[in-house]
Amino acid sequence: MSHEIPSIEWNQLSKAEKYQYLHSNWNALIDNHVDEIANLANGAALMKDIFGWWWVGFYRVMNEELVLGPFQGPVACTRIGKGKGVCGASWIESKTLVVPNVDEFPGHIACSSKSKSEIVVPIYKRTGEIWGVLDVDSEYLDDFNEVDQIELEKFCRSLEIILS
Ligand code: SME
Numbered sequence: 350m351s352h353e354i355p356s357i358e359w360n361q362l363s364k365a366e367k368y369q370y371l372h373s374n375w376n377a378l379i380d381n382h383v384d385e386i387a388n389l390a391n392g393a394a395l396m397k398d399i400f401g402w403w404w405v406g407f408y409r410v411m412n413e414e415l416v417l418g419p420f421q422g423p424v425a426c427t428r429i430g431k432g433k434g435v436c437g438a439s440w441i442e443s444k445t446l447v448v449p450n451v452d453e454f455p456g457h458i459a460c461s462s463k464s465k466s467e468i469v470v471p472i473y474k475r476t477g478e479i480w481g482v483l484d485v486d487s488e489y490l491d492d493f494n495e496v497d498q499i500e501l502e503k504f505c506r507s508l509e510i511i512l513s
Pocket residue numbers: 404425426429433434435436437456457458459460461464467484486
């Protein structure tokens with residue numbers, strides 16, 4: 350199945366407009382005939398296209414640690430211990446963490462020195478069990494706010510239908 354993303358000058362759109370594109374294109378992109386990895390790979394590519402973030406991707410809970418999943422951006426840590434870094438903290442606290450300045454977050458794991466701010470959103474299966482996290486890094490300080498939190502939480506809820 351294919352879905353072409355419209356050719357748009359993304360940087361002329363407001364954050365709210367970009368999220369509208371994310372939600373509508375994501376719903377059209379989901380392919381229920383393939384596994385979650387294929388869908389999440391397209392999800393990461395879609396977000397990278399629209400927002401141009403430095404790094405965007407998924408970490409899955411596997412054997413009590415977070416393991417790197419589909420992503421877009423520079424190479425990243427493959428495993429993150431439970432409770433470690435922003436991702437591990439978001440997992441055990443079961444809440445979205447918005448970090449305006451990663452240097453001020455105790456225990457932040459720097460996969461790239463270019464990353465300046467970050468948002469991490471927990472992802473759950475339909476059963477309510479934790480599946481993993483969405484991690485987004487920006488090369489700009491204070492790049493994420495409550496709009497990102499609301500919209501990315503909405504996006505992560507829409508993932509439930511493809512997660513096993
Ligand atoms: N900064 C994250 C690690 C993952 S990379 O940013 C892709 C953290 O502190 O958990």
